[in-house]
Structures are given as structure tokens and as C-alpha cells.
Amino acid sequence: MTTSYDLLKAEIAARCPSLSPRLRQVAEFALTHPDDMALETIAVIAERAKVPPSSLIRFANAFGFDGFSAMQRVFRRQLVERSSDYAARIRALRQSDAAASPASLLDRLVEAGIRSLDQLRHSTRPEQLERAAALLARAEVIHVVGQRRAFAVASYLSYAFGQLGPRTHLLDGIGGTTLQQANFIGERDVLVVISFAPYAPETLAVAHRAGERGVPIVVLTDGPLSPLLPLAEVAFELQDAELQGFRSLSTTMCLALALVVQLGQKLGEDGKGRRSSRPARRARVEARRAETEAPEPADAAG
Numbered sequence: 001m002t003t004s005y006d007l008l009k010a011e012i013a014a015r016c017p018s019l020s021p022r023l024r025q026v027a028e029f030a031l032t033h034p035d036d037m038a039l040e041t042i043a044v045i046a047e048r049a050k051v052p053p054s055s056l057i058r059f060a061n062a063f064g065f066d067g068f069s070a071m072q073r074v075f076r077r078q079l080v081e082r083s084s085d086y087a088a089r090i091r092a093l094r095q096s097d098a099a100a101s102p103a104s105l106l107d108r109l110v111e112a113g114i115r116s117l118d119q120l121r122h123s124t125r126p127e128q129l130e131r132a133a134a135l136l137a138r139a140e141v142i143h144v145v146g147q148r149r150a151f152a153v154a155s156y157l158s159y160a161f162g163q164l165g166p167r168t169h170l171l172d173g174i175g176g177t178t179l180q181q182a183n184f185i186g187e188r189d190v191l192v193v194i195s196f197a198p199y200a201p202e203t204l205a206v207a208h209r210a211g212e213r214g215v216p217i218v219v220l221t222d223g224p225l226s227p228l229l230p231l232a233e234v235a236f237e238l239q240d241a242e243l244q245g246f247r248s249l250s251t252t253m254c255l256a257l258a259l260v261v262q263l264g265q266k267l268g269e270d271g272k273g274r275r276s277s278r279p280a281r282r283a284r285v286e287a288r289r290a291e292t293e294a295p296e297p298a299d300a301a302g
Contacts, residue, residue: 005078008071009034011063013224019062025051026059030075031223032197032239035115038075042068112241113250119239120251124258132218132234133262136166137270139190139216145171145178145206146194153194153220153252160260164267171206178202182209191215193232194252196222196240207231218259220252 009031016027029049030037036045046053060071136142142161146154151172158170171181179202185191191210195203204227210217211231219232222239229235236255241248 003074003077005034005074008063008074009224015063016225022051022055023059023062025049026055028225030059031225034075034078034239035119037072038078109241109248113248116239116241116248116251117254120255124236124255128234128236129258129262130266132236132259133266135190135216135218135233136161136192136259136263137266139166139188140186141167141169141184141189142192143169143171143182143185143189143210144192144194145173145182145203147173147178147200147203149247149249150194150196150200150203150220150252152249153256154192156253157192157194157256157260160256161263164260164264166263166267173202179205179209182206185210185213185215187213187215189215190218192218192220193228194220194256195226195228196247197226199227204228220255 012027012031016024016031019027026049029045029051033048036048040048042053042056046056049056056068060066060068063071065071142158144154144158144161146152154170155172158168162168169181169184171178173181182205185206191207193203193207195207207217207219207228208231216233217228217231219226219228219235220238221228221235223237226235226237229237238251238255240251
């Protein structure tokens with residue numbers, strides 16, 4: 001039995017595939033909803049995880065705890081360490097039965113977003129951002145793929161990276177051409193993959209194809225059970241705010257912006273940024289234009 005949340009999280013992720021179907025269901029819920037595991041009663045957690053309450057007790061026993069309360073204290077400790085008043089604030093918000101007015105709904109969405117962003121701040125290490133930026137800065141082409149909910153993030157990253165100067169390619173999959181577009185990914189390129197459960201098959205296929213070629217992959221995904229993690233050179237595990245089954249992109253977009261800023265700083269340090277590259281390109285264009293517009297030499301008069 002461990003009292004460290006990070007160690008418990010790693011153990012749950014490692015043992016998840018070998019658990020029974022019911023306990024695996026609990027494991028997936030625990031890894032994707034750690035705040036619920038910390039704050040809610042066993043009855044509420046069982047309802048949200050769609051398992052009997054007895055399954056939570058068996059799950060805790062399987063990891064060496066005498067009961068679910070002992071395991072819950074580990075989840076609760078990591079939440080308290082992040083912010084001493086968060087537990088009380090979130091519990092009060094969830095248990096309140098205020099009228100579902102637009103203002104009330106907005107408050108709940110904002111509160112959920114704040115909680116997710118706070119978790120992002122404490123779980124993302126600076127060296128992860130630095131490593132990702134270094135990979136992106138060295139790439140000949142940055143390819144970005146993300147489908148469904150993740151497409152908005154992929155589109156933004158493709159646009160923002162391109163504004164910094166590097167060649168960027170968005171695999172948008174228009175007309176069912178995602179895998180054909182993946183054929184343009186070279187060994188000196190980098191692939192950025194954004195995908196969340198249930199993970200778009202076309203996104204996974206692109207990631208596997210790039211991995212087979214030895215292409216470095218930067219992954220933005222949603223937890224330690226993501227099938228993309230084994231393929232990643234650098235991975236960011238994100239927990240976006242969720243309210244009544246609707247998930248926002250606030251945390252993912254914040255991380256995406258951090259990647260863009262970090263890459264911009266890296267390119268500036270290396271002298272490869274947009275400002276340094278555009279004059280050179282402009283000079284080449286002007287030289288070619290001058291060559292094509294130069295008058296033909298006059299024939300000598302006889």
C-alpha cells in the first residue's frame with residue numbers, strides 16, 4: 001500500500017490491463033476523475049463510474065488498502081496539497097441546489113475550468129515544455145493531427161506554429177485523406193498528436209505510422225491509459241473541465257498556447273524565428289523577380 005498519489009496513479013495505470021472488467025472500469029474512472037475520487041461519497045462515485053459500491057471496496061483492497069476510505073485519503077491528500085481550500089469550495093459547489101440559471105451554470109463551468117487549470121499547473125513540468133519546444137524547433141516540418149473535439153486544438157497549433165516561421169502541415173483529413181496526408185511526414189519532421197478518449201482511429205493510425213518511421217511525436221492526451229503514450233517522445237496528460245458530461249478545452253488550449261510561446265522563445269534563441277527568416281525569403285524572392293524582369297541585352301548595331 002502506498003501513501004503517494006503519484007505512485008498509486010502509476011500502479012493503477014500499470015495494473016489496469018490485468019484487472020477484471022469491473023475493476024478496470026473503476027481504474028479508468030479513478031485516473032480520469034481524481035477529484036471525484038477525493039471528494040465524493042462512495043455512493044456518488046459508484047454511480048458516476050457505473051459500478052456497484054462493492055466494486056470500489058474491492059478495488060481498494062486490490063491495491064493493498066483496508067477499505068475505500070484509506071485509498072480516498074491518498075486522492076484527497078494530493079488535492080489538498082494543490083490548494084487548501086479547493087476541497088471545500090468544490091464540494092459546496094456540487095452540493096448546492098441553486099437554480100440552474102445561466103449565471104449559475106457559468107459559475108460552475110468557470111469553477112471547473114479553474115480546477116482543471118490548477119491541476120495543469122501542478123502536473124506539467126517545465127522540462128516537458130522545453131523538450132517539446134526543442135523537438136519542434138529542430139523539425140524540418142511540424143505536422144499536426146487531431147480529429148473531432150481535438151480538431152480545434154490541432155487547427156490552432158498549425159496556425160500558430162506557422163506564424164512563428166516553421167513549415168507546418170495540418171492533417172485535416174478532408175475527404176478521408178488522413179493517411180494519405182501522413183505519407184508526407186519525413187524522418188526529420190515532428191508530429192504533434194492531440195487525442196482524447198475514445199481516441200479517433202484515424203489519429204491513432206497516423207501516430208502509429210509516424211512511430212514506425214521513427215518520427216518524434218509530441219502527444220497531448222487525457223491520461224495514463226491513453227494508447228498514444230507509448231508512442232510519445234514527449235507527452236502531456238491533460239484533464240479538461242467537465243460538467244454534466246460536457247468537456248471544455250480550456251486546459252488543452254492553455255497547454256497549446258504554452259507550447260507556442262515556448263517554441264517562439266526557442267526559435268528566437270536559435271535565430272530561426274519569423275523575423276529572422278522572412279527577410280531572407282523576401283531577398284530570395286526579389287532576386288528571382290529581378291532576374292525574370294531584367295531586359296534582354298540589345299544586339300550590336302551592324
